[in-house]
Amino acid sequence: MEIQVMKAIMEDNISRAENLRKLFKEKKVLVLNLISSPGSGKTSLLEKTIRNLKNEYSIGVIEGDITTSRDAERLQQFDIPQVVINTDGACHLNSMSIEKALNEFDLDLIDLLFIENVGNLVCPSEFDIGESAKIAMVSTTEGDDKPAKYPLLFQEAETVLLNKTDLIPYVNFKKDLFYRDLKAINTDIKIIETSCTTEEGLEEWYGWVRKKINDLEVR
Ligand SMILES: Nc1nc2c(ncn2[C@@H]2O[C@H](COP(=O)(O)OP(=O)(O)O)[C@@H](O)[C@H]2O)c(=O)[nH]1
Numbered sequence: 377m378e379i380q381v382m383k384a385i386m387e388d389n390i391s392r393a394e395n396l397r398k399l400f401k402e403k404k405v406l407v408l409n410l411i412s413s414p415g416s417g418k419t420s421l422l423e424k425t426i427r428n429l430k431n432e433y434s435i436g437v438i439e440g441d442i443t444t445s446r447d448a449e450r451l452q453q454f455d456i457p458q459v460v461i462n463t464d465g466a467c468h469l470n471s472m473s474i475e476k477a478l479n480e481f482d483l484d485l486i487d488l489l490f491i492e493n494v495g496n497l498v499c500p501s502e503f504d505i506g507e508s509a510k511i512a513m514v515s516t517t518e519g520d521d522k523p524a525k526y527p528l529l530f531q532e533a534e535t536v537l538l539n540k541t542d543l544i545p546y547v548n549f550k551k552d553l554f555y556r557d558l559k560a561i562n563t564d565i566k567i568i569e570t571s572c573t574t575e576e577g578l579e580e581w582y583g584w585v586r587k588k589i590n591d592l593e594v595r
């Protein structure tokens with residue numbers, strides 16, 4: 377019985393996600409679903425990215441958070457449209473919550489929509505929310521074994537950001553093991569090394585985002 381209910385929930389989520397993806401494509405909005413453990417640097421990445429790209433693109437943000445709106449408060453300085461989804465304990469966002477949040481945006485005016493998912497390496501990977509791509513972020517302080525331990529996210533993600541590279545000299549992070557495990561899970565995955573503190577690697581990330589937006593325009 378429980379299994380049947382779960383199956384119905386997952387199927388409903390998938391069909392809503394497919395409709396969302398169609399809508400985003402029609403409106404030419406690049407939607408990036410940021411997934412990581414709590415504290416890897418998702419909001420820091422948004423702070424830098426919005427500051428650097430807001431004159432080129434019109435950007436919106438959906439902040440998924442269990443209870444607070446603290447991340448959204450950090451982004452308020454940029455004066456861009458943003459919506460907070462409090463999941464009230466749930467460990468991930470789903471398509472229905474994104475549908476509701478979209479009522480607050482005019483998609484005709486948006487080029488790039490970031491979704492900061494709830495900090496968690498497991499549940500957000502299981503729920504398609506209609507995004508153009510999932511971006512997985514891992515920080516060096518979490519250890520190099522995360523791809524091997526949480527493979528689903530890295531199968532699903534198009535790009536991985538390895539953040540906090542500035543801390544590599546101080547933590548026991550073996551880059552070669554991290555790359556080896558990642559490539560074994562997903563040979564095509566793109567890896568960008570970043571530091572949101574020193575800004576190293578961020579130009580490569582902005583370049584990746586620009587290319588994805590360009591691809592939408594020409595399609
Ligand atoms: N040293 C260092 N700290 C970082 C970096 N990126 C984020 N942080 C810090 O890590 C903490 C968590 O970052 P936050 O952006 O809130 O992570 P989130 O929970 O994934 O949104 C904050 O104290 C950030 O200042 C980085 O590249 N290097």
Ligand SMILES: [Mg+2]
Pocket residue numbers: 418419420447492
């Ligand atoms: Mg955050």
